[in-house]
Amino acid sequence: MENLIHRHRNATALVTVLFLQILALAIQIKRPAEQGNPEAGSIRLIRVWVVAAITPLERGFVNLAGLSRNLWSDYVGLRGVRQENRALREEMERLRIEQAQMREAASQGQRLQALLAFKQQFISETLAAQVLGTSGSERSRILYLDKGSNDGVREDMAVITPEGVVGKVLRADSNSSQVLAINDPTSGAGAVLEKSRLQGVVSGSDAGELRLRYVMVDEKVEVGERVLTSGGDRIYPKGLPLGTVAAVKPGSDLFFDIRVQPAAQLNRLEEVLIVTRIVEQVPSAEAAEAPPRRAAEILSQRLPGLPPKAAEAAATAAPPPSSGPPQTSPETPR
Amino acid sequence: MALTYTSREEIEVHRFSLAASLGVPLAAVVMQAFLPARFHWFDFFDLPLLVTIFFAMARRNPVSGLITGALIGILQDSLTHNPLGVFGIAKTVVGYIASSLGVRIDVQNPGVRLGMTFAFYQLHQAVYYLVVRGMMGQPLEWHWGHELAAGAANGLLAVVLFAALDRLKRRA
Numbered sequence: 001m002e003n004l005i006h007r008h009r010n011a012t013a014l015v016t017v018l019f020l021q022i023l024a025l026a027i028q029i030k031r032p033a034e035q036g037n038p039e040a041g042s043i044r045l046i047r048v049w050v051v052a053a054i055t056p057l058e059r060g061f062v063n064l065a066g067l068s069r070n071l072w073s074d075y076v077g078l079r080g081v082r083q084e085n086r087a088l089r090e091e092m093e094r095l096r097i098e099q100a101q102m103r104e105a106a107s108q109g110q111r112l113q114a115l116l117a118f119k120q121q122f123i124s125e126t127l128a129a130q131v132l133g134t135s136g137s138e139r140s141r142i143l144y145l146d147k148g149s150n151d152g153v154r155e156d157m158a159v160i161t162p163e164g165v166v167g168k169v170l171r172a173d174s175n176s177s178q179v180l181a182i183n184d185p186t187s188g189a190g191a192v193l194e195k196s197r198l199q200g201v202v203s204g205s206d207a208g209e210l211r212l213r214y215v216m217v218d219e220k221v222e223v224g225e226r227v228l229t230s231g232g233d234r235i236y237p238k239g240l241p242l243g244t245v246a247a248v249k250p251g252s253d254l255f256f257d258i259r260v261q262p263a264a265q266l267n268r269l270e271e272v273l274i275v276t277r278i279v280e281q282v283p284s285a286e287a288a289e290a291p292p293r294r295a296a297e298i299l300s301q302r303l304p305g306l307p308p309k310a311a312e313a314a315a316t317a318a319p320p321p322s323s324g325p326p327q328t329s330p331e332t333p334r
Numbered sequence: 335m336a337l338t339y340t341s342r343e344e345i346e347v348h349r350f351s352l353a354a355s356l357g358v359p360l361a362a363v364v365m366q367a368f369l370p371a372r373f374h375w376f377d378f379f380d381l382p383l384l385v386t387i388f389f390a391m392a393r394r395n396p397v398s399g400l401i402t403g404a405l406i407g408i409l410q411d412s413l414t415h416n417p418l419g420v421f422g423i424a425k426t427v428v429g430y431i432a433s434s435l436g437v438r439i440d441v442q443n444p445g446v447r448l449g450m451t452f453a454f455y456q457l458h459q460a461v462y463y464l465v466v467r468g469m470m471g472q473p474l475e476w477h478w479g480h481e482l483a484a485g486a487a488n489g490l491l492a493v494v495l496f497a498a499l500d501r502l503k504r505r506a
Contacts, residue, residue: 010396014430017404021419021426022469028417029470050412057364065372136366137421138377139462139474140414144367170415180415185473206475267374 048173055144055176058132062146123237125277127151129159131269132176141184141208141266143167147274148175156235158275164241164263165189165229166272177274182242183208183266190232191242193225202227202242202260210243212258219256221248227260237278348392348503358499359385359406367413378484380455382406384492386425387454388499390432391441399436403429417470424461428454442500444493451492455485 005012127147135142147153149172159166159179167181180187183204191202191212200215212227225245231238241263251257350358362381369376386406390399407425411418432454439446459481466474 010430010434013397014400014426017400017426018423021404021408021422025417025419025423025465025469028419046408046418047412050409053360054364054367054413058368061364061368131371133364133367134370135414136363136370136382136410137414139466140416142413142415143371144413178415184415186415206473207477269371 047171051144051173051176051178055132055146058144059146062130062132123275123277124279125275126160126273127153127276128271129153129177129274130271138208139206141167141181141187141204142170143179143181143269143272145177145179145272145274146175148173148177150174152276153177153274154276158236158240159272160240160275161264161269161272163265164243165236166264166266166269168235169274179272181266182264183210183262188233189236189242190230191227192230193221193245194228195222195225196220199230199232200258208266210260210262212245212260213255215256215258216254217250217256221245221256221258223248237275347394350389350392350502350504354502355389358502359389359402359409363406363409363413366410378487379491380458380484380488381495382410382421383425383428383455383458384451384488384495385499386429387432387451387492388496390429391436391450392503394433394436396430396433399429399433400426401429403427416466420462420465420470423465424458427461428458431457444497447496448489448493452485452489455488456481459485 129145129147129151132144132146134144143159143166145153145159153169153172155169155172157169159168165182167179167184167187169177170180171178181204182189182202185204185206188201188203190199192199193212193215196219198215198219198221200212202210202212205211215221223245227242227245229236229238229240229242243260243262245258246261247259249257359382362385366376366379366381386399386403389402393399393402403425404422407420407422408418410421410425414421432450435441435450439450441447441450459476463474463476466472
């Protein structure tokens with residue numbers, strides 16, 4: 001027997017290493033169902049060590065890339081800025097007029113909601129974070145951020161950009177966090193179509209595409225219609241853009257196969273906002289005059305790396321919370 | 335593509351410094367995590383796989399090849415949200431076969447390197463597919479066009495990368 005193993009030692013080593021990994025895989029797959037905990041201590045430890053070893057290197061790369069980009073944008077890329085500034089001023093004037101009209105419409109809506117005691121969700125605190133890296137695999141749509149539990153990041157907090165939803169925090173280490181992107185096959189978000197108000201679930205696919213599922217084939221869905229978060233999953237605040245309907249075709253069962261073009265540029269993320277606090281509030285008629293900050297308003301803010309005034313506004317929504325997942329706290333009407 | 339068979343006497347076995355043995359796989363994993371965040375198309379490449387193939391073929395020792403593959407794979411798994419061992423198993427198999435073939439084939443030839451990397455990429459993806467679909471029971475689709483194109487792209491990158499990494503070789 002010993003002789004046999006020695007003669008085939010290479011094959012024996014292969015079988016042993018494969019067997020150990022298959023065994024470890026089986027334990028990891030079985031464990032969550034038993035304990036409701038996706039990762040046991042020792043396995044989590046390996047991940048923590050690897051992330052702790054790799055994220056400082058990535059942070060260095062990000063800083064280096066940022067430095068060279070700043071050198072370019074602060075000196076070389078300033079040509080044409082005056083012209084751009086003039087165009088932006090004109091755009092701002094136009095938006096001011098639009099804003100006045102929308103404020104009137106919003107206050108009217110809030111008065112009606114107050115009459116109905118309709119609870120709304122508001123993003124009250126966000127934390128700006130930089131994307132350090134990815135999982136490096138097409139099969140696992142994971143992002144690593146430079147903010148962790150020390151900064152108040154907790155599991156299941158929503159991660160957004162001004163364009164739309166990015167994903168949710170899967171794990172928060174002390175100085176970095178792992179985000180599961182919305183286009184990962186294991187991801188999911190409660191969704192609603194903006195015009196038709198049809199509800200469904202948006203999740204990812206192998207190819208990294210977004211799909212809106214569970215919309216019955218006898219409903220009417222239009223290409224180009226916006227898909228928003230429904231708030232039903234208790235992770236993503238209601239009303240955030242997920243994307244727009246790109247293609248609709250009947251699926252293999254009773255539901256449509258709807259492809260959604262993501263609102264956020266999931267392939268080109270550099271900075272994101274982590275939603276650290278959500279407030280539920282019943283708007284009052286008086287509040288209509290000075291409406292609280294809605295999800296859409298938070299989204300309209302600019303991220304760091306852009307002009308400082310806007311960045312301050314985004315980051316100083318409030319300091320990070322001391323503990324807990326995305327907090328949803330009720331507030332009484334004023 | 336014709337593979338060049340070589341006598342056992344002609345086969346050179348190489349070793350690497352400790353810095354290269356640890357630094358190159360770590361750098362490959364870091365670059366694989368960092369670059370796709372900036373350049374989405376880099377998802378197409380699998381640097382840790384290329385490094386596994388390179389070390390396995392240069393060392394020509396199946397046990398060393400499979401252990402290198404297993405460690406690099408588990409390192410890569412640690413950055414995903416999949417259970418540890420998915421990439422580990424795939425790269426163990428590739429490391430073992432690459433080092434076994436390295437004993438029999440002249441792996442210095444760029445054409446051979448391109449062809450072998452293409453084949454190993456397909457093998458890696460096939461093992462990964464089997465593990466995810468068969469063992470974990472998760473839905474995963476096989477896209478022929480994507481896999482063949484990615485295999486060819488990785489093969490071309492391997493020719494350049496292996497030529498650069500050849501400088502780190504020391505004759506055993």
